[in-house]
Amino acid sequence: MSRNHQDHQASGQQENAPGDVVxxxxxxxxxxxxxxxxxxxxxxxLEYAGRFSIDAGxxxxxxxxxxxxxxxxxxxxxxxxxxGLRAAGTELLLQGPSRRVSELISLVxxxxxxRWLPEETQAAARVVEQx
Numbered sequence: 001m002s003r004n005h006q007d008h009q010a011s012g013q014q015e016n017a018p019g020d021v022v023x024x025x026x027x028x029x030x031x032x033x034x035x036x037x038x039x040x041x042x043x044x045x046l047e048y049a050g051r052f053s054i055d056a057g058x059x060x061x062x063x064x065x066x067x068x069x070x071x072x073x074x075x076x077x078x079x080x081x082x083x084g085l086r087a088a089g090t091e092l093l094l095q096g097p098s099r100r101v102s103e104l105i106s107l108v109x110x111x112x113x114x115r116w117l118p119e120e121t122q123a124a125a126r127v128v129e130q131x
Contacts, residue, residue, distance in 0.1 A: 017068050021045040023052055030056050032081075033063040038074035046077040054084040059091055061117065064098040075104045082113035093117050 017036030024031040030053045038046070053060040060081065067074075078101070082092040092114045096102065105111060 019074075021049050023049045025056065029058050030060040031063065032060060033066070034070075034074070035066045037069040037071075038067055038077075039069065039071045040073050043073050043077075046073070050077060050081045050084065053081060054088055057088050057090060059093065060085055061093045061095055063095040064101045065096055067098050067101055070101055070104055074101075075108055075110075078105060079108060079110045079113060082110065086113065091115070 019034070019036040019038045019042040021038075021042055022033045022035070024033075032049050032053060062078070062081070064070075078092070078094075085092050093116070094101065094105075094114050095117045102116070105114060
């Protein structure tokens with residue numbers, strides 16, 4: 001799992017880009033950033049990010065703006081994380097836009113487990129990411 005956000009900023013968004021997961025603890029929330037192809041190749045990193053987020057018991061923001069592809073492993077991660085956080089008394093917020101992720105979540109009927117951050121909140125989160 002990468003811990004260096006700057007590596008991804010330099011590479012940009014590419015089709016078939018290897019996936020990656022980065023987790024940050026920020027005050028009263030956890031930030032999970034997904035990059036590239038979110039598939040079985042990053043399943044262990046997704047499990048770590050999910051356990052960390054649920055164990056922290058705080059609201060979690062998942063940034064999916066740089067996701068180029070998400071298969072059933074990625075969708076399952078989003079659904080399980082959202083359900084686990086809800087059971088812990090908190091929530092999963094998605095930061096996008098990512099039409100791909102939004103369509104997949106709708107397709108599996110999990111819209112009620114997550115919600116998308118409004119655009120003005122997303123701008124504030126970008127400032128935090130860059131620091």
